[in-house]
Amino acid sequence: MSSEQTPTTPDITGPRPRRLTYAALLAALEGLALVVGGVWILVLGLTGEPDDRRQAVTGGITLVVLALLPLLAARGLLGRRSWSRGPAVITQLMALPVAYNLLQADSMAIPAGIALAVVAVAALVLLVNPETTRALGIRGPGNVEK
Numbered sequence: 001m002s003s004e005q006t007p008t009t010p011d012i013t014g015p016r017p018r019r020l021t022y023a024a025l026l027a028a029l030e031g032l033a034l035v036v037g038g039v040w041i042l043v044l045g046l047t048g049e050p051d052d053r054r055q056a057v058t059g060g061i062t063l064v065v066l067a068l069l070p071l072l073a074a075r076g077l078l079g080r081r082s083w084s085r086g087p088a089v090i091t092q093l094m095a096l097p098v099a100y101n102l103l104q105a106d107s108m109a110i111p112a113g114i115a116l117a118v119v120a121v122a123a124l125v126l127l128v129n130p131e132t133t134r135a136l137g138i139r140g141p142g143n144v145e146k
Contacts, residue, residue: 016080017135023126024077026119027088030095031071038063082136089127095120 038060045056070091076084095116102113126132133140 016078017131019126019129020077020080020132020135023088023123023132024074026123026126027070027077027091028074030091030119030123031067031069031074034063034067034070038065038067077136080136082138085127085132085136085138089124092120092124092127 040060041056041063042060044050045053045060048056050056069087073084073088073091077088099113099117099120102109102116105113
C-alpha cells in the first residue's frame with residue numbers, strides 16, 4: 001500500500017479529553033441503569049405475582065439486551081473508537097422520548113424522567129462537542145484529506 005492508500009487513524013497519543021470520558025461515563029451509567037431495571041423486572045416477574053408473568057420476563061430480558069448498546073458505546077468511547085459515537089447518540093435520542101413519557105406520569109416516575117432528560121441532554125452536548133469529535137477522528141462533511 002502506498003501512503004496515499006493508507007487509512008488515517010486519529011491521534012490517540014495524547015490524553016483522552018475529559019468531555020469524551022464524561023460522555024462515556026454517562027453512556028455507561030445509562031447502560032447500567034437498564035441492566036438493573038431489567039434484572040429487577042425479571043426477578044419480580046419470576047418471584048412475584050405479576051399480572052402477566054410472560055410479559056414481565058420478556059420486558060426484563062429486553063431491557064438487559066437493550067443495555068448492550070450504551071455499554072458497548074461507552075467502551076468504544078473510552079477506547080476512542082469513531083464508530084462508538086453513533087450508538088451513543090442513538091441511545092440519547094431514544095432516551096428523550098422515554099424521559100418525556102416519565103414526566104407525563106403522575107407518580108414517582110417524574111424524578112426519574114427529570115434525571116433521564118438531564119443525562120441524555122448532557123451526553124448529547126458532550127458527544128457533539130468539537131473536542132470530542134476530533135478525539136474520535138471524525139471529520140465533518142467536506143473536510144476530506146486529499
